[in-house]
Amino acid sequence: MGSGVKATSKVTFDLTWGNWHSGQKMDMNDVLYSAYFSSEWGSPQTENDKTFDSAYSPQASQSQKTLVGIRPIDDHTIEVYVNYWHFDDSEIAEWAGVWPVMPWEIIAAMEKIVLDGKASFSRTDAQAKDLDWLSLLVPRDTSMVKEILDEFQKTKYAPEALLSFDNTSQYYDSRYESAIKWIENKNHAIISNGPFYLDNYSPEARAITVRSFNDSTYPFEAGHWGKFEKVNLPKITQINIPTQIVLGQQLEVPIRTSDVTQIYYFVSTGAGEEVDIGILDVDQNAAKITLSAAQTQKMTLGGNDLKLYAISDSVLRPDIYTTSIFAVATTQNHTETIIQNSSKTEKTENLGLVSITLGIIIIGIIVYVKKSKTHLQKQH
Known part of the structure; x- marks a missing residue:
């Protein structure tokens, strides 16, 4: 990397061969x-x-633009430095991943074929160059790979x-x-790692045979990855x-969760101005946001925003929760507003009762007058 060169993130991989x-x-x-x-082709x-x-090169260049350097520590540990950041550390590790899927000798042989102008890596x-698209399955290309390995x-x-x-x-x-022996026995040049391997390919029959890689040195026993079969997603409960x-005034916001490792929180005003951001470690499914008096003073009257991202070490998908925090100037002012509103309501209700009572009295007087007139007419 050179002296004085800095990177945004460093990922240390402890590799199991x-x-x-x-x-x-x-x-x-x-x-x-x-x-x-x-790096070369990107x-x-x-x-x-x-x-x-x-x-291929434009695709490879995307990761190469952020790669700062690689430093082997020992025969199974390597540090990767990248100009890349994500709130989830596992995303950074994924971006900086260096795990190989093919032995270097196969890659070197393929590169020699392409540099000699006999084929191209991509369709x-x-x-564009009127060449064959290099394939590790096609017998003709496989023979070229073997010839280079012999050389x-x-x-x-x-x-x-x-x-x-x-x-x-x-x-x-x-x-x-x-x-070389693999190619002679399998008639293809696809060599990789993992629990299964490509045993046979028949282009005429369009058939591929995949077999279990029963190697006593394979580092993971059967069922090792069973814990990933049932995924518990993080949840803010x-x-x-x-x-x-x-x-x-200081504000405390208790949070309860399930299957959550950390909580990233973002507090902002209604206008989007930052009030506070932070990361909380979850202990026994609980965490608490604490905003100081100085921080709540940054809020605006009315609605302010709170956004939470609950993440887990075992699942990439976060639980996202958004809500509002309603801020007022003082408790007294708010109480007075409630009392004033109550007084207005009470006065309005009293006025309604008076109106109804007067209406009943007036109707009663009218009925009484009509009855009196009728009675007088009968006497005459």
Whole structure:
């Protein structure tokens, strides 16, 4: 990286190695060559640049723009520095991921084929250059990969990207030998890692056979990932906010959760101005936001906004909760407003009763007068 170079985030990976399906043990060389390849083929295109693919390079450049540097610590630990940030640390780790999915010797052989102008990495680039689209499944392309590996083995080739590391000639020879034997036995060049491998591909029958990788050195036993079968999403179950708060007084907001590790909160005025932001660790499904008197003084009269993001270490999806905080100047003013409103209501209600009573009296007088007139007429 160089002295004085800084990055937004640092991710430390403690890698657990297994075997490639070809039988070779994975190692740090696979990580470093994969990183070299992404960097070389993801760099901006220059004049007469052979390490540029019109489809792949623009995609690779997206991660390379944020990559600051990589530093191996030991044979299984590596630090990755990136100019990338996310409120969820697992998102940063995903962005900075360096886990290889293919042995470096296969990538090196493919790169040699493309640099020699025999094929292209992508369909788009192949059409533009009138070349074949390189495939590790097609027998013709697989044969080219094997030929390059044979050449590497005979010339004791060591990739320039790995020259600064302490690798013996026996190491390179064993890598090439195992890849060559794999291609001879399987008739394809797809070598990867994981619990399953591609055993056979028949283009005529359009059939692919996938088998279990029964390797005694595989680092994870059956059922190791069973805990991910049932996903418990983080949830904010309860939040207690007063119906109103007074500007300049401390505010506490208790929160209850389930399956939550941390809560990110953002408090802002109705106009969007920041009041406070913070991160709360959840202990026994509980957390509490505390705003000081100085912080509540920043709020505006009326509605203010509170947004919560509840996250979990085991699930990427957060629970999002948004609500309002109603602020008033003083408790006394609010009480007076309530009393004044009550007085007005009481006066209005009394006035209504008086009107009804007067109406009844007037109607009674009219009825009485009419009856009196009728009685007098009968006497005459």
